[in-house]
Amino acid sequence: MxxxxxxxxxxxxxxxxxxxxxxxxxxxxxxxxxxxxxxxxxxxxxxxxxxxxxxxxxxxxxxxxxxxxxxxxxxxxxxxxxxxxxxxxxxxxxxxxxxxxxxxxxxxxxxxxxxxxxxxxxxxxxxxxxxxxxxxxxxxxxxxxxxxxxxxxxxxxxxxxxxxxxxxxxxxxxxxxxxxxxxxxxxxxxxxxxxxxxxxxxxxxxxxxxxxxxxxxxxxxxxxxxxxxxxxxxxxxxxxxxxxxxxxxxxxxxxxxxxxxxxxxxxxxxxxxxxxxxxxxxxxxxxxxxxxxxxxxxxxxxxxxxxxxxxxxxxxxxxxxxxxxxxxxxxxxxxxxxEVPKIQNNSSEPFHMEGSIEFRNVSFTYPESGIKALQNVSFIVPNKTSLAIMGKTGAGKSTIAQLLTRMYDPDSGEILIDGKNIKNINLHDLRKQTGIVPQEVFLFSDTIEGNIAFGSFSGGELSSAEKELVKKAAEEADIHNNIMSFPNQYETIVGERGITLSGGQKQRVSIARGLLKDPKILIFDDCLSAVDTETEEKILNNLKNATAGKSTVIISHRVSSVKNCKQIIVLDHGVIVERGNHEELMKHKGFYFELYEQQLSEDEK
Ligand SMILES: Nc1ncnc2c1ncn2[C@@H]1O[C@H](COP(=O)(O)OP(=O)(O)OP(=O)(O)O)[C@@H](O)[C@H]1O
Ligand SMILES: [Mg+2]
Incomplete structure (x- = not known):
C-alpha cells in the first residue's frame, strides 16, 4: 500500500x-x-x-x-x-x-x-x-x-x-x-x-x-x-x-x-x-x-x-x-x-471607456485547432462610429469579436481601446462596457424578463424602473409585441423548462439583452440572420437611435444590414481584402459588390 x-x-x-x-x-x-x-x-x-x-x-x-x-x-x-x-x-x-x-x-x-x-x-x-x-x-x-x-x-x-x-x-x-x-x-x-x-x-x-x-x-x-x-x-x-x-x-x-x-x-x-x-x-x-x-x-x-x-x-x-x-x-x-486562466486581469484600476477601437497587425491562431483565423488585421474605429465586418463563412469575423472581448489574446499585434492595449485594461471593466450579441444565442431557463435583464441588473426582483428599461430594450429589438402575445408575457419561462422561441425571436431577445446592458461598444455577431428583411429594417432603424453615442461593430452576411455603416471591411481567410464605405466598395466591384448584386436580385424576385 x-x-x-x-x-x-x-x-x-x-x-x-x-x-x-x-x-x-x-x-x-x-x-x-x-x-x-x-x-x-x-x-x-x-x-x-x-x-x-x-x-x-x-x-x-x-x-x-x-x-x-x-x-x-x-x-x-x-x-x-x-x-x-x-x-x-x-x-x-x-x-x-x-x-x-x-x-x-x-x-x-x-x-x-x-x-x-x-x-x-x-x-x-x-x-x-x-x-x-x-x-x-x-x-x-x-x-x-x-x-x-x-x-x-x-x-x-x-x-x-x-x-x-x-x-x-x-x-x-x-x-x-x-x-x-x-x-x-x-x-x-x-x-x-x-x-x-x-x-x-x-x-x-x-x-x-x-x-x-x-x-x-x-x-x-x-x-x-x-x-x-x-x-x-x-x-x-x-x-x-x-x-x-x-x-x-x-x-x-x-x-x-x-x-x-x-x-x-x-x-x-x-x-x-x-x-x-x-x-x-x-x-x-x-x-x-x-x-x-x-x-x-x-x-x-x-x-x-x-x-x-x-x-x-x-x-x-x-x-x-x-x-x-x-x-x-x-x-x-x-x-x-x-489551473491558471490564460487570460489574466492585469489591472485593478477602474477604466472608463470612450469607445474607440484599433486593431494593429493582429494575428491569431486558435490554440485548440491550429486554425489561422486572423492574419495581420488592422483597422481603426473612431469613437461613436460603426464598423461592419463581412466575409464568407469561416473568414474570421466572429474571431474579431472574441478577441475584442478578450476571450482570447492575439498571438501578435495589439488591440487598443481608447489608445490603450486591452491587455492592460481592467478585464472586468472591459467586459462590463463592451456588449456582444453572440452568433449563437443562449437563453437561460428563466423568464424572458430575466433573460433580457441578465448582465444588466444585479438580479433578484426588478424594480418598476428596471422593468421599464427591459420593455424599452425589447421594443428596440422589435420583440415586445411578440412577448405581449405570450400567455405570461414577460414572465414567460423560456429555455429547457419553458416555451420554445423561434430562431428569430431568440435572436431578438438576445439583441434586447445587449441593448439593455447599454455598453460603450456594442457588437452584433450575425444576429439578424434569422429575421426577415422587413423586421431587419425595423430593428436597424431602431438601433440607429439606440446605438447613437456608441461604437458599434456589425457582423453580417447581408448587405442590407451593413450598408449604412461608416466603415465596412471584408475578410477572406483571416485577411482584410476590401475596406471602405458602401459607395467606395460598390465602385471597387469586388466581393461586396457581387454580394450586393446577388442579394438585390434575390429581393426583387
Ligand atoms: N473555438 C474555436 N476553436 C478552434 N477553431 C475555431 C474556433 N472558432 C472558430 N474557429 C475556426 O476559426 C476560423 C474562423 O472562424 P470564425 O468563427 O471567426 O468565422 P466567421 O467568419 O465568424 O464565420 P461565420 O460567418 O460562419 O460565423 C474557422 O476556420 C473556424 O473553424
Ligand atoms: Mg461567426
Missing amino acids: YIWPAMKSLRYLNKFIFKYKFKMFWGVVFIALSNWLSIFPAQIFRNVLDAILESVDLINLFKGSSSEDIVKNLFISSAIWFAVGLFAFAIARGIFVFFMRQTIIMVSRYIEYDLKNEIYAQYQRLDISFYKNNNTGDIMNRISEDVSNVRMYLGPAIMYFINIVILFILVVITMLNINVELSMYVLLPLPVLTILVYLVSRKMTKLSGEVQDQLSTIYNTTQESFAGIRVIKAYTKEKSTVKHFNEEAELYKEKALKLAMADSMFNPLIFLLPVFSTILTVFVGGMEVIKGNITYGNIAEFVIYINLLTWPVASLGWITSLTQKAIASQKRINQFLN
Whole structure:
C-alpha cells in the first residue's frame, strides 16, 4: 500500500480541517468516550458469568438446605444488576456515538460545501480555452464525483480510523492485562482480515469506477438524444438510437453484475475470519483456565473483544481504499484548482471607456485547432462610429469579436481601446462596457424578463424602473409585441423548462439583452440572420437611435444590414481584402459588390 507518500495531495484539505478544528476536537473526544464505554459490557459480562458459575456451585452445595433461597436471590439480584449495567452503558455509548457522528460527519459536509464553492468559483474564473479542451462530463466530475470521494475520506474514513486506533489501544491493553499469550493468539488472524478486506475493496473500487464511467456514457448518450430529438425524429433514427442505448445499457448491466458479485463476497469474508479467533480463544483460553491463569468468564470476555474488533479491523481495509480514492480525486481537484486562466486581469484600476477601437497587425491562431483565423488585421474605429465586418463563412469575423472581448489574446499585434492595449485594461471593466450579441444565442431557463435583464441588473426582483428599461430594450429589438402575445408575457419561462422561441425571436431577445446592458461598444455577431428583411429594417432603424453615442461593430452576411455603416471591411481567410464605405466598395466591384448584386436580385424576385 503505497499510500503514505501519496497522502500529500490531501494536504490541501488541512486548511479546511483547521477551520473546523473545534468540532473535530470534540469529535475525537466523543469517539474516545464511546469506545471507552464499549469495553465495560465485556467486563460486566465476565463478572456475571463467573458469578453464575460460583452460584451454581453454591446452589449445588446448599441444595435442600434453608440457605438455598438466599443463594438463589443473590444470583437473581446480580443478574438484575447486570441487565441494568448493560443497558446504562448501551445508552451512554449511543449518546456519544450520536455526538461523534454529529461532529465529524457534519464537518465533512461543511468541508464538502466549502470545496464545492471553491471549485465552482474556479469554473467561473477559467477562460474559454479551458472549456474547449475539457469535456462537460469531466468538468462535472470535479464538482460531483471527486468532491464526494474526498468527503468520504474526511467523514467516514477519518472517523473510523480514529475509532479503530482508540478502540484497538483500549482493547489490546485490556486483553494484555488479562493474559498475554491468549491475546497474541487471538489477534493473529486480524491482520489477515484487514488485508483481505483491502483487496476486495480495491477490486470493488475499480469495478465501481467502471460502473460509474459506463453510467456517465449512458448519461451522455441519453442527454444527447434528448437534445437532438428533433433531428433523430426527422431522420427516423429512433430505432437505431434505441439499439445504441441498449448496447450501452447491456455493458452497464454486465459491469454492475460484476460489482454485485464482489459485493456479495465481502460479507461472508467478514463473518468467516473472526471464527478463527474465536476457535483460538476457546482452545488456548481453555488451556489457560485449566492452568488456573484465567477464569471461564475471561474466555467469554475475549470472545466479546474479538467481536468488538472485527468490524473496525475489517473497515481498516475499506478505509484504505476510501483514502486511495480520495487521494486520486484530490489530486485531480488540486490540478484543477491550480489551473491558471490564460487570460489574466492585469489591472485593478477602474477604466472608463470612450469607445474607440484599433486593431494593429493582429494575428491569431486558435490554440485548440491550429486554425489561422486572423492574419495581420488592422483597422481603426473612431469613437461613436460603426464598423461592419463581412466575409464568407469561416473568414474570421466572429474571431474579431472574441478577441475584442478578450476571450482570447492575439498571438501578435495589439488591440487598443481608447489608445490603450486591452491587455492592460481592467478585464472586468472591459467586459462590463463592451456588449456582444453572440452568433449563437443562449437563453437561460428563466423568464424572458430575466433573460433580457441578465448582465444588466444585479438580479433578484426588478424594480418598476428596471422593468421599464427591459420593455424599452425589447421594443428596440422589435420583440415586445411578440412577448405581449405570450400567455405570461414577460414572465414567460423560456429555455429547457419553458416555451420554445423561434430562431428569430431568440435572436431578438438576445439583441434586447445587449441593448439593455447599454455598453460603450456594442457588437452584433450575425444576429439578424434569422429575421426577415422587413423586421431587419425595423430593428436597424431602431438601433440607429439606440446605438447613437456608441461604437458599434456589425457582423453580417447581408448587405442590407451593413450598408449604412461608416466603415465596412471584408475578410477572406483571416485577411482584410476590401475596406471602405458602401459607395467606395460598390465602385471597387469586388466581393461586396457581387454580394450586393446577388442579394438585390434575390429581393426583387
Ligand atoms: N473555438 C474555436 N476553436 C478552434 N477553431 C475555431 C474556433 N472558432 C472558430 N474557429 C475556426 O476559426 C476560423 C474562423 O472562424 P470564425 O468563427 O471567426 O468565422 P466567421 O467568419 O465568424 O464565420 P461565420 O460567418 O460562419 O460565423 C474557422 O476556420 C473556424 O473553424
Ligand atoms: Mg461567426
